Amino acid sequence: MLPCAGFAPPTHGHSPDGRCGRSGCAQEAVSRVNIIVCVKQIPDPETPAASFRVDEAAKKVIPAQGIAPVVNPYDPQATEAALRLNEADGGGHVTVLSLGPESARDAIKHALAMGADEGVLITGAEFDGIDNFQTARALAAAIQKVGEPDLILMGRAAADWDMGVVPTGVASILGIPVVTLAKAIEKSGNALKVERVLDDGFQTVEVSTPAVVSISNEFGEPRYPQLRQIMLAAKKTVQIWSATDLGIAEQMGAANRDLTLEALYVPKVESNVEIIEGDTPEEKARNLALKLRAAKLI
Amino acid sequence: MAGILVIAESVEGKVAPISGELIGAAKKLSGEGAGQVTALIAGDEALAQELIGKGADNAIAATNAGLASGTADAYLGAVESAVSQSGADIILLGQTSLGRDLGPALAFKYGSAVAMDCVDLKIEGGRLHATRSAYGGNARAVVGFKGSPAVATVKAKSFDAPEGVSGSGSVSTIDAGGESRVKVVGTSKAETTGIRLEDAPVVVSGGRGLGDPSAFEMLEQLAKMLRGATGASRAACDLGWYPPAQQVGLTGKTVSPNLYIAVAISGASQHMAGMAGSKNIVAINKDADANMVRVSKFAIIEDYRKVIPALIEEIKKLA
Numbered sequence: 001m002l003p004c005a006g007f008a009p010p011t012h013g014h015s016p017d018g019r020c021g022r023s024g025c026a027q028e029a030v031s032r033v034n035i036i037v038c039v040k041q042i043p044d045p046e047t048p049a050a051s052f053r054v055d056e057a058a059k060k061v062i063p064a065q066g067i068a069p070v071v072n073p074y075d076p077q078a079t080e081a082a083l084r085l086n087e088a089d090g091g092g093h094v095t096v097l098s099l100g101p102e103s104a105r106d107a108i109k110h111a112l113a114m115g116a117d118e119g120v121l122i123t124g125a126e127f128d129g130i131d132n133f134q135t136a137r138a139l140a141a142a143i144q145k146v147g148e149p150d151l152i153l154m155g156r157a158a159a160d161w162d163m164g165v166v167p168t169g170v171a172s173i174l175g176i177p178v179v180t181l182a183k184a185i186e187k188s189g190n191a192l193k194v195e196r197v198l199d200d201g202f203q204t205v206e207v208s209t210p211a212v213v214s215i216s217n218e219f220g221e222p223r224y225p226q227l228r229q230i231m232l233a234a235k236k237t238v239q240i241w242s243a244t245d246l247g248i249a250e251q252m253g254a255a256n257r258d259l260t261l262e263a264l265y266v267p268k269v270e271s272n273v274e275i276i277e278g279d280t281p282e283e284k285a286r287n288l289a290l291k292l293r294a295a296k297l298i
Numbered sequence: 299m300a301g302i303l304v305i306a307e308s309v310e311g312k313v314a315p316i317s318g319e320l321i322g323a324a325k326k327l328s329g330e331g332a333g334q335v336t337a338l339i340a341g342d343e344a345l346a347q348e349l350i351g352k353g354a355d356n357a358i359a360a361t362n363a364g365l366a367s368g369t370a371d372a373y374l375g376a377v378e379s380a381v382s383q384s385g386a387d388i389i390l391l392g393q394t395s396l397g398r399d400l401g402p403a404l405a406f407k408y409g410s411a412v413a414m415d416c417v418d419l420k421i422e423g424g425r426l427h428a429t430r431s432a433y434g435g436n437a438r439a440v441v442g443f444k445g446s447p448a449v450a451t452v453k454a455k456s457f458d459a460p461e462g463v464s465g466s467g468s469v470s471t472i473d474a475g476g477e478s479r480v481k482v483v484g485t486s487k488a489e490t491t492g493i494r495l496e497d498a499p500v501v502v503s504g505g506r507g508l509g510d511p512s513a514f515e516m517l518e519q520l521a522k523m524l525r526g527a528t529g530a531s532r533a534a535c536d537l538g539w540y541p542p543a544q545q546v547g548l549t550g551k552t553v554s555p556n557l558y559i560a561v562a563i564s565g566a567s568q569h570m571a572g573m574a575g576s577k578n579i580v581a582i583n584k585d586a587d588a589n590m591v592r593v594s595k596f597a598i599i600e601d602y603r604k605v606i607p608a609l610i611e612e613i614k615k616l617a
Contacts, residue, residue, distance in 0.1 A: 045433075045434050045548055046533070046566045046567075047566060049565055049567060049589035052433065052567070061437070073548060073568070131411060132402075133409075136406070160433055161432050162415070162434070163413075163415075164398060164402075165401070165414060168370070168399065168402035168406060169402060169405075172403065177480055193483075198395045199394055201485060203485045203486075204483050205482050205483065206481045207479060208479075217549045257444070258444045259411035259444070260441065263438075263439070264432070264438070264439050264440075265437065266437055273581075273591055273592060275591075276597065276598045281598075281600045281601070281608060282608040284600055285606075285609040285611075285612050286608070288580070288596060288612075289609060289613050289615075289616055290612075292557070292596070293616050297557045297578055298500075298524055298613060298616070
């Protein structure tokens with residue numbers, strides 16, 4: 001058996017309960033690395049545009065029939081980032097948080113099937129119609145209730161509203177730094193090195209934990225849950241917390257909203273399409289080539 | 299209302315185009331009763347003077363060297379000074395690397411609110427209202443602000459920069475900076491191998507409707523002739539038909555070429571989110587009711603297998 005170097009954080013595989021399997025390791029029950037991943041369930045962005053409907057009076061999207069909501073496509077990358085960090089670090093604990101309706105349990109289950117350890121669903125009628133400040137407030141309260149995380153990871157934005165402000169909001173409320181649009185993360189002790197995506201290139205930054213990091217789509221493909229993991233995930237616990245449990249019910253009220261949704265509608269697309277005619281596919285192709293040339297597009 | 303603060307940015311020593319557009323947006327709001335337009339820029343007084351030339355009523359040069367890092371943390375002190383100096387209750391930023399981080403950081407700092415990537419702004423009932431795209435472009439949302447200062451980032455090319463400005467405003471400097479908890483240790487430009495999808499003037503993309511991964515060879519041939527790049531929808535990438543790096547859409551690249559040829563792509567919001575900014579769209583699809591056909595300039599309703607080879611031949615003849 002290899003001797004343990006004994007420094008924190010462990011550079012070899014302490015088991016998830018923090019105990020070291022190596023001989024002579026003084027770090028019994030050393031504090032393990034805690035990562036919290038926030039995920040959101042959204043209407044499937046692959047929904048055909050023709051099936052997308054809005055109830056303009058209620059200012060809500062009408063769920064497309066037969067198309068189940070999905071986990072926000074950026075979020076599995078945040079879960080992937082958490083799992084890779086823990087694999088590199090030799091253990092650790094990943095808690096998945098989701099704020100949403102009861103069905104958002106599926107988004108949590110997806111992360112658990114990827115390998116996260118436990119889940120928390122923050123749900124209740126108090127959260128209906130909350131703004132992004134209130135969302136950040138609720139997640140921050142839940143993060144504080146989970147414990148003292150080393151790292152909080154989120155997808156770059158939720159693809160429904162596509163604002164990308166919640167990571168900064170949570171960090172601001174918790175008083176910790178935030179790094180957005182990460183494409184790679186290295187963790188060494190409480191130092192993080194993050195490569196981030198800029199408009200015209202990349203930037204490497206250093207920051208110390210605890211911190212919030214949002215993961216960009218450039219991070220790479222998330223792992224696909226295997227059947228065995230999906231079955232294991234069914235046994236993992238998902239706690240349910242209400243606004244009252246978090247002591248924030250009052251703060252979720254409409255009076256505390258600084259951003260109000262005034263209107264939601266499907267923009268009328270003036271279809272000006274010119275269907276290229278022709279007796280044969282070849283003739284259509286010729287007519288298109290001529291049109292493109294006339295419009296100086298080729 | 300007490301005024302608008304524009305957070306301007308520079309590119310290679312000049313005021314960035316988006317910043318001129320922000321001044322254009324601010325002047326529109328000013329005309330609706332939002333007060334004077336103050337513009338802040340990291341740099342020297344000459345750069346601030348350039349903002350006056352672009353229509354700002356006042357310009358502030360933030361001279362603190364720390365701002366060069368471009369982190370939101372570093373900017374906070376300068377913006378706070380500018381807000382108290384100008385009394386602005388609206389802050390406008392570009393939807394840029396800086397704006398994406400600084401916009402929300404300011405809103406949460408002030409306990410107000412932020413709307414991102416806005417395409418229209420107006421004052422109604424003494425409050426700022428912002429229009430933005432949601433659900434991958436399938437919906438438009440109008441949001442209203444209550445708290446102050448109201449913070450909004452603006453999508454590029456949503457407003458015109460003011461023209462024919464007389465340019466008589468005052469320029470001042472502030473030195474406020476901020477300790478950044480995020481330390482920048484390196485930057486690099488995106489590497490280019492061949493034509494980058496994001497830069498290509500022509501993009502030819504294929505979707506699940508191709509039915510066959512080998513069809514991409516045909517699309518590549520067409521793209522090459524047009525000196526363009528080849529893209530794919532997420533559905534096609536998920537099937538392993540084309541490299542994920544070439545994916546156009548919400549979870550892939552965002553492109554806005556002069557010509558976008560969508561082959562056998564229905565036009566779900568996942569894909570539209572990545573290419574809706576294309577100047578001219580051509581759809582080749584069997585389904586006349588496909589969303590992609592509706593939004594395109596020209597469309598051929600036909601099996602692409604018969605159209606693409608013929609199109610390649612026709613373009614050869616024209617060359």
